[in-house]
Structures are given as C-alpha cells and as structure tokens.
Amino acid sequence: MSTADTVVHIVDDEEAVRNSLAFLLSSAGFAVRVHESATQFLAVAPQISNGCLITDLRMPDMDGVELLRRLRAADAMLPAIVITGHGDVQMAVEAMKNGAIDFIEKPFSDDVLIESITHAASRAAERVQSDAALEAVRQRVALLSEREQQVLKGVVAGQANKTIAFELGISPRTVEVYRAGLMGKMQARSLPELVRMVMDLKIDTP
Structure with a gap:
C-alpha cells in the first residue's frame, strides 16, 4: 500500500x-x-x-x-x-x-x-499495512484447534510447559507437540515473535 x-x-x-x-x-x-x-x-x-x-x-x-x-x-x-x-x-x-x-x-x-x-x-x-498484518494473525488464531488455543494462552501468559500441562490435564510432552504445531500454524519463527503477534492483536484467547 x-x-x-x-x-x-x-x-x-x-x-x-x-x-x-x-x-x-x-x-x-x-x-x-x-x-x-x-x-x-x-x-x-x-x-x-x-x-x-x-x-x-x-x-x-x-x-x-x-x-x-x-x-x-x-x-x-x-x-x-x-x-x-x-x-x-x-x-x-x-x-x-x-x-x-x-x-x-x-x-x-x-x-x-x-x-x-x-x-x-x-x-x-x-x-493500512499494519491492519492487514493483524487481520492475517487473527485469521491464523481462528484456525487453531481449541486445545491449541488453550496452549497458546498459556504460552503467551509466560507459563512453563509443565504448568500448562497440569492445568490442561495433559503431559508436558503433549504440550510440546501442541506448541510446535501452533507455532507452525501461526507462522511464528520464534517464541518472542509468537507472543508479540498475539499481544499486538490484543485478544484474550479462550
């Protein structure tokens, strides 16, 4: 633009x-x-x-x-x-x-x-360019499964895998699998980039 x-x-x-x-x-x-x-x-x-x-x-x-x-x-x-x-x-x-x-x-x-x-x-x-980028991130979040969104919420809150696993009733290894999957779907190259994406979006993931 x-x-x-x-x-x-x-x-x-x-x-x-x-x-x-x-x-x-x-x-x-x-x-x-x-x-x-x-x-x-x-x-x-x-x-x-x-x-x-x-x-x-x-x-x-x-x-x-x-x-x-x-x-x-x-x-x-x-x-x-x-x-x-x-x-x-x-x-x-x-x-x-x-x-x-x-x-x-x-x-x-x-x-x-x-x-x-x-x-x-x-x-x-x-x-306009910034708004378009935020909309793209919003659409990626919408494509995550409910469990992936739950893991995302924990990651963005700064929780360790063990803490997320305990709260969701799953194993830390399973959390790692979900985390890797949502990183790919969100097209985030690093954890800081993932956190910044969601914070810029100003949404409260489920």
Whole structure:
C-alpha cells in the first residue's frame, strides 16, 4: 500500500478554501475528497480504510478539536493536520493532544502543506499495512484447534510447559507437540515473535 492510494479528506466550511486546497493537492498528485462540515465528514469516517485528514480548526458546526475527539471516540481516527490562525495556537496544541500529527498556521506556503500531507499519507499507508498484518494473525488464531488455543494462552501468559500441562490435564510432552504445531500454524519463527503477534492483536484467547 503506497501513499498514492491514500485519499486526502479536506474538511472546511468555506467553499473557496476547500476548492483551493483540493486543486493544490490534486496538482501534487494526491487523491482528494472535500467535505463542507465536520458533521458531514463524521458520517463517512468509519468507512474510510486508507485516508488522512486536513481540517480547519474553527468551523461553525463543530471545531477541529471536537472533530478529532469524536473520531477517536468512534475508533475512526485518521492521520490529521489542522489549519489554524495565529490566535488559535492553544487550540491547535489541544488538537495535537487529541491525535493531530501536525498543525499549520495561516498563511502557509504550498510546500509546507504538501510536505505535511505527504507525511500524513505515509502514516495512513503504514497503518493500512499494519491492519492487514493483524487481520492475517487473527485469521491464523481462528484456525487453531481449541486445545491449541488453550496452549497458546498459556504460552503467551509466560507459563512453563509443565504448568500448562497440569492445568490442561495433559503431559508436558503433549504440550510440546501442541506448541510446535501452533507455532507452525501461526507462522511464528520464534517464541518472542509468537507472543508479540498475539499481544499486538490484543485478544484474550479462550
């Protein structure tokens, strides 16, 4: 997944600003979508799989900080840049605390904006790759047998084979067999890699 696949979503209540930013970024090679309000963007944000956001800080229906808060609450956060006036720096810092990766003060040069958007698009593409990797791990866990998942839970908890064997009522040798089998199914080259896979997934195996 490359930055060329990343859609830049522009949220601004002023049509002239939306059109100007869209023209600039389109000319720089970005795919662009415009949204006339934060409310309108929030309605579609959960369906965006690979995108980044550029939003004005002050808007009549909802300011940029509140937009970021609601995106986080909806688990729909995107790499975001806020555009701010000189008197809004404190609000812009608040936006950073709520997940924005950058803020740009008006007036700004085209190069500054493009560089920031390039960074945001790169972050978005990396996140898509990470999400795809986690989904692959989730699918591997689902293919494990119930007993293999029980052994996996013990391994991830740091339990010794003897402890896992005692809790499951099987022999330590049988635990070793299950462990070797699930390592193969999970495509883990080492125990630390296996543990990291499951911890990144943030699941509680049965």
